[in-house]
Amino acid sequence: MRADGWLPEWARGLPWLPILVLLAVGVCALAGETIMPFDPNELDLGAAFVPPPWQEGGKTAYLLGADNLGRDILSRIMAGSRVSVIVAFYAILFSGSIGALIGMVAGYFGGPVDAVLMRLIEIQQSVPSIALALILAAALEPGLWTVVVVIVLTYWAWYARIIRGEIMALKGRDYIAFARVAGVSTPVIFLRHLLPNIFNTLVVLATLQVGQVILFEASLSFLGLGIQQPDISWGLMLSDARQYITNAWWAITMPGLAIMLTCLSANVFGDWLRDRLDPQLRQL
């Protein structure tokens, strides 16, 4: 007997564990303050370096332990989820739309337009993304929006390349030719006839990007080029915890586990969605 036999038919076979993790992250991001056990920025030096409860000296109030200033790590992880969700949302929205538009234009018009845009993509991919981030961070103020800009600049080419390929295949279809002969304007062809056909691909690409965006933000914040104090981000928590790595293993482990679980869930869910919606993207 299947374990999910009690579920309604549409809900069977869904990757429930990843969905639950992602939902939990989403709830923390939206309603963080109301469900956190502590104020994530509240200092309590009496609680400094309190280990998690299963270790000697631990307190049940601090489920995942406390950091060097006595701040509750669980509360800080919950607060940090907000940055991950905001960065992932805007970065994916912008890189997806810009990349899709450029890919559509390159694929549809072909010729010199395509050649120029493809060169641009190649140039973009010749600068390692972390190096691009470094030079941008040196030029701009580091912060949430710099992170978003860096990710958009890094990922638009990825979308553009794949969407261009799809559009080139679609362009030859009869219904597009008919629409053009019937005098349908180019923007309408893009919106009504091309966009619906690449929509599944876009959704799959966006889901597969979630994990990568979260890793990228964490790495930038860890290097000090991303989110700045007093804002809270998982990467920044790890960067702090590095200073007292010999005193508190939990401060190094827990935020990393949050990153890993979230990315793992996003990747598993993305793979599932890809197999469902767009099996041709298997190569990714």
Added chain:
Amino acid sequence: MWRFLTRRAWQGAISILGASIIIFLISRLSGDPILILLPNDASQSLIEETRRTYGLDRPLWVQYGIWAQKALAGDFGRSYRWEMPALRLILERLPATIELAVFGLLFSVAIAVPVGVLSAVHRGGWIDRVGRVFAMLGQAMPTFWVGLLLILVFAIHLNWLPAFGHGTPAHVVLPAIALGWYPVAAQTRIVRSAMLDVLDSDHVRLSRALGTPERLIVWKYALRNAAVPLLTMLGVYFAAMLGGAFVVETIFAWPGVGRTVVEAVFSRDFPVVQAGVLFTSILFVLSNLLVDLSYGLVDPRIRDAR
């Protein structure tokens, strides 16, 4: 073959040119470079004069031309912090970065090849399944966290290996593992699927029919063919290592280009940042070029394609 080679070389050159334009433009985003050169209370006439001496009153593309011309001659300006030419600093630090990337690559291949081969031979067996779980985990762990966990376990708790520094063979172990960790998953997948293809081919079946020992078939005849896709991809992974080196070098205090550039960002040492990023991009383009060339060598269809 020569036509293929020159065409790819031209494309590489255009990419590097484009990268240098991006680097130049982004550096100018930070504001007027004059304000870094002069004290805050400099008079208006001094500002105007300095601007003229450095060519900063000219149009942007002329300024880029001046910058690019100097860069081609190896002059990126002096590092404010290290008080030496930026290029010399980067070149001094480059061997350490390449050393780290090579060892990282060795580590990932040393894991990926046996795991990939065994996963293919015992398809669906425990190695295959464990390998897949590890691949999923590996893709979800940030490189810097892997590095921190390695320090926590092997340097602090077990005290087996040094946590930072450079010099002895022991120093390279943890950074190389941290750097090589991420690509293991993808490499294992490449080896596994190539092995599955080869093991299913006629020449393997013939060897089996002739009674060749299975171990010899798998580890010698099949692997030799299955290694080609991985070998051609090594350039891509080497390039990826250069990106990862920025983070890993920072964690392990490795004296390479990555850490130097990260530090330069914080001290607003622009010549060093520009030289470092441009150099990484050039290495990046060169490794990708090597990949294309090795494809062309292995597969004549690619080199003859338009």
